Amino acid sequence: MAASPILSARHVAKNYGAVAALKDASLDVAPGEVIALLGANGAGKSTLVKILTGAISPSAGEITIRGNRFNVSSPADARRAGLVPVYQEPSLIPDLNILDNLKLGSTPLEAFRHWLSELGVPDVDLIELARHQPLAVQRVIDLARALASEPAILLLDEMTAALPADLVDRVLDVVKQQKPLGRSVIYISHRFPEIAAVCDRAMVLRDGKTVGDLPITPGVEEEIVELMLGDAIKATKRAFATATVSEALKPRLEVSHLSAGSKLTDVSFDLRAGEVLGVVALEGQGQDELFEVLAGMTPPDGGGFSIDGTPCRFKHPADAIAAGHVYVPGDRAEALLMQRSVRENIAIPFHTRPSQWGLIDMAAEKAKVDAAIDRLQIDTRAQGEVQRLSGGNQQKVTIARWVAMGIETILCFDPTRGIDVRTKHQIYPLLRELAAQGSSVLFYTSELAEVQLACDRVVVIFNGKVVDQMDAEHADEPTLMRAAYGLTADDALQQAAQASASEPVV
Amino acid sequence: MTTVSDTSNNWSKALRTLVRDYPIIPLIILLLGLVVALEVMRPGIINERWMANTIKFAVPLAMLAACQTLTMLTGGIDLSVGVAATISAFVAASQLTVLGPTGAILVALVPPLLIGLVNGVGVALFRVHPLIMTLGTGLIGTGCLLVYQRTVIASGSSVPDFLSWLGTGLTYGVPNSLLIFVPLAVVIVVGLRRTGFGRLLYAVGENEEAARLAGVRTWQVLITLYVISGFIAGITGLLYLGLIKAPSLSLVEPRVLPSVAAAVIGGTSIFGGRGGYSGTIVGALILTVLATMLTVMQIPEGTRRIFFGLIILGVTAIYVRITQDR
Numbered sequence: 155m156a157a158s159p160i161l162s163a164r165h166v167a168k169n170y171g172a173v174a175a176l177k178d179a180s181l182d183v184a185p186g187e188v189i190a191l192l193g194a195n196g197a198g199k200s201t202l203v204k205i206l207t208g209a210i211s212p213s214a215g216e217i218t219i220r221g222n223r224f225n226v227s228s229p230a231d232a233r234r235a236g237l238v239p240v241y242q243e244p245s246l247i248p249d250l251n252i253l254d255n256l257k258l259g260s261t262p263l264e265a266f267r268h269w270l271s272e273l274g275v276p277d278v279d280l281i282e283l284a285r286h287q288p289l290a291v292q293r294v295i296d297l298a299r300a301l302a303s304e305p306a307i308l309l310l311d312e313m314t315a316a317l318p319a320d321l322v323d324r325v326l327d328v329v330k331q332q333k334p335l336g337r338s339v340i341y342i343s344h345r346f347p348e349i350a351a352v353c354d355r356a357m358v359l360r361d362g363k364t365v366g367d368l369p370i371t372p373g374v375e376e377e378i379v380e381l382m383l384g385d386a387i388k389a390t391k392r393a394f395a396t397a398t399v400s401e402a403l404k405p406r407l408e409v410s411h412l413s414a415g416s417k418l419t420d421v422s423f424d425l426r427a428g429e430v431l432g433v434v435a436l437e438g439q440g441q442d443e444l445f446e447v448l449a450g451m452t453p454p455d456g457g458g459f460s461i462d463g464t465p466c467r468f469k470h471p472a473d474a475i476a477a478g479h480v481y482v483p484g485d486r487a488e489a490l491l492m493q494r495s496v497r498e499n500i501a502i503p504f505h506t507r508p509s510q511w512g513l514i515d516m517a518a519e520k521a522k523v524d525a526a527i528d529r530l531q532i533d534t535r536a537q538g539e540v541q542r543l544s545g546g547n548q549q550k551v552t553i554a555r556w557v558a559m560g561i562e563t564i565l566c567f568d569p570t571r572g573i574d575v576r577t578k579h580q581i582y583p584l585l586r587e588l589a590a591q592g593s594s595v596l597f598y599t600s601e602l603a604e605v606q607l608a609c610d611r612v613v614v615i616f617n618g619k620v621v622d623q624m625d626a627e628h629a630d631e632p633t634l635m636r637a638a639y640g641l642t643a644d645d646a647l648q649q650a651a652q653a654s655a656s657e658p659v660v
Numbered sequence: 661m662t663t664v665s666d667t668s669n670n671w672s673k674a675l676r677t678l679v680r681d682y683p684i685i686p687l688i689i690l691l692l693g694l695v696v697a698l699e700v701m702r703p704g705i706i707n708e709r710w711m712a713n714t715i716k717f718a719v720p721l722a723m724l725a726a727c728q729t730l731t732m733l734t735g736g737i738d739l740s741v742g743v744a745a746t747i748s749a750f751v752a753a754s755q756l757t758v759l760g761p762t763g764a765i766l767v768a769l770v771p772p773l774l775i776g777l778v779n780g781v782g783v784a785l786f787r788v789h790p791l792i793m794t795l796g797t798g799l800i801g802t803g804c805l806l807v808y809q810r811t812v813i814a815s816g817s818s819v820p821d822f823l824s825w826l827g828t829g830l831t832y833g834v835p836n837s838l839l840i841f842v843p844l845a846v847v848i849v850v851g852l853r854r855t856g857f858g859r860l861l862y863a864v865g866e867n868e869e870a871a872r873l874a875g876v877r878t879w880q881v882l883i884t885l886y887v888i889s890g891f892i893a894g895i896t897g898l899l900y901l902g903l904i905k906a907p908s909l910s911l912v913e914p915r916v917l918p919s920v921a922a923a924v925i926g927g928t929s930i931f932g933g934r935g936g937y938s939g940t941i942v943g944a945l946i947l948t949v950l951a952t953m954l955t956v957m958q959i960p961e962g963t964r965r966i967f968f969g970l971i972i973l974g975v976t977a978i979y980v981r982i983t984q985d986r
Contacts, residue, residue: 449873451872451873470872470877471872471873471874471875472875472876472877475874475875476875481873483873487867488867488869488870488873489870489873489874490867490870491862491863491866491867491870491871491933492866492867493866493933493934494862494863494866494933498859498862498863501859502859502860502863502870502871502874502875502876503874503875504856505856505857505859505860506856506860506874506875506876506877508880508884510856511855511856511857511860511884512855512856512857513854513855514854514855514856514859516854555874
């Protein structure tokens with residue numbers, strides 16, 4: 155850092171009420187430098203990005219651009235100051251053509267065309283509506299537009315996620331071309347190979363603090379993983395003995411070569427009766443699509459899955475539920491009727507079929523609902539409307555619904571996200587209990603420590619594929635983190651290739 | 661000092677809770693207030709005959725408003741009820757001489773059921789917005805009615821005696837239309853609270869995605885709903901025929917928007933998921949008393965309508981404010 159930094163952030167913090175989303179983040183970017191910004195889920199990465207791009211203002215700390223105070227209160231201010239972001243989701247207005255989209259930001263057309271051809275898509279029809287362009291092309295257009303505005307600092311947030319490999323290479327090339335032009339890039343990605351290819355330095359966040367600022371050298375990945383984990387990685391004590399799942403038992407759910415959308419490319423695994431199978435993945439690696447397909451919300455594009463040996467093709471969540479295969483979404487608001495009572499929320503699955511539309515046996519319903527409330531220890535002091543319950547209790551209601559109905563497989567997508575610790579420690583034993591009674595639990599979690607607290611085994615998904623499977627015993631946080639960043643990806647892919655090569659053709 | 665403000669705070673809080681949990685209470689108070697105001701304006705007007713008359717006109721309005729309440733609970737609306745009801749009245753009146761009273765009444769219910777089915781298919785399967793869908797089927801129905809009207813002119817029309825008895829007759833001073841209305845109201849009120857179908861209307865209206873995730877095939881619910889709405893509209897048409905005794909194209913149409921108003925005043929949210937039928941019944945009574953009041957005041961038609969609109973807006977605004985928390 156010989157040159158004076160173009161962007162400098164010092165001790166930036168952001169509080170939401172009593173909650174500190176960011177505690178002490180510092181960052182220096184020199185002209186022509188490419189910086190990787192890294193951090194595990196909840197480390198404060200997205201908060202820092204929001205502050206830098208003007209979406210929110212910091213509670214404390216100082217940010218300067220070219221030595222001037224960075225006083226931005228809106229994304230437009232940030233752009234004027236020379237900081238231009240490109241996100242994973244396209245930011246073009248879908249119902250305008252590309253040219254009109256460019257005019258909105260007064261993007262110089264010549265420069266835009268130049269970067270477009272550098273990115274390998276020179277012949278985009280500019281008077282075509284943005285939404286008619288393939289998603290990958292829309293992202294590239296976003297990037298070309300950002301580059302054409304000659305930003306002092308370009309912020310790429312997961313820009314390459316779900317981009318085809320050839321386009322990723324082009325993007326990396328273009329990022330490298332910024333260096334001699336004296337433009338800086340803040341590069342956010344989960345992919346170490348990309349970081350190694352273009353970045354000069356890595357800035358690591360953990361628990362809202364900057365914990366490391368290190369040059370990219372071969373083998374630095376391990377060091378970065380250690381930094382992201384910190385010293386909170388004492389092996390979590392398991393509160394239960396791993397269920398004795400007989401390997402010989404036929405798996406309940408067999409997923410083979412499932413693909414859907416642009417993110418889920420090829421996932422295969424087995425879920426056995428009586429086990430809790432963890433799923434670990436970084437944001438946006440295809441896990442959302444996996445759960446949606448298994449829950450019958452969207453049809454798969456390729457591959458398939460079978461339950462107890464029978465191939466299944468769900469057209470509606472009702473089909474999945476009829477097969478005893480239920481889904482608890484990550485977003486509670488998606489599953490709940492916020493204005494209705496706890497009782498009605500738990501009882502919806504009882505009345506779904508037209509044959510169940512008649513008079514309700516209120517006493518029988520109450521008995522079933524109360525049993526579920528008891529079992530999950532739901533605090534019913536505010537049961538008149540679910541929206542008055544705490545987040546943890548709301549989450550319990552989404553699970554209680556299925557416990558009351560009786561199920562064989564439960565798909566939980568990050569059920570402990572954003573709920574209090576006490577409730578979390580009620581949910582783990584509950585999942586164990588369901589498994590002990592013979593149900594199968596598929597449990598996606600964004601908190602790596604939960605794998606050892608609740609699961610028997612775990613599959614790790616990276617880039618739309620299963621890259622690792624292991625017993626929970628061995629799945630400590632460092633191992634999972636490495637796997638989640640695809641650091642064992644090559645080995646796993648090789649193994650998979652060998653396995654499929656040796657498989658007899660049916 | 662503190663105790664005083666605390667008590668008054670507690671009182672207002674208790675009042676708010678009461679109003680929120682029993683939203684029908686302020687509506688009944690408003691209704692009684694209007695009746696008292698009417699009596700003050702024109703002493704002696706409130707008697708048995710006036711009450712019977714008010715009920716006679718409020719009942720069919722409340723039935724049309726039942727269609728609005730049920731569809732609004734799912735976030736929809738049914739603007740085709742006016743036409744559905746009118747068609748049913750026309751068919752009953754023209755087929756009486758051909759099919760006899762029972763046959764005429766049964767045949768008269770077929771077109772409104774069909775309109776409901778088409779509405780349901782459009783809303784549920786083709787995802788047409790209910791406002792547009794029911795507006796469209798309403799217009800198509802009006803067109804068919806214009807054609808059918810010639811048949812009526814050719815064959816003549818008469819009102820089945822049973823329907824006149826039901827629409828205008830009194831038994832011991834009580835309107836006979838209550839014989840239809842009370843059972844229907846009980847079925848709807850209980851149905852919304854105590855049947856699986858009723859629960860699903862609220863579920864679909866509040867969060868269709870959540871209902872779907874819980875295994876509800878929402879299209880089944882919506883088609884059934886709009887068919888039910890058509891059926892109630894058909895019966896209402898027959899009741900209007902018995903009440904007004906002369907089928908015309910404008911038999912029910914002018915009551916469609918008041919029926920929406922009755923449901924809204926009654927506390928049913930036009931965005932779905934919130935409301936109930938008992939409020940709607942009181943809403944229909946309020947609108948009927950209000951109409952009488954404005955007539956009694958002997959003000960010109962234009963001014964009357966302006967007042968009517970302002971009062972509906974005012975009542976709704978206040979009501980929404982006091983019943984919703986925060």
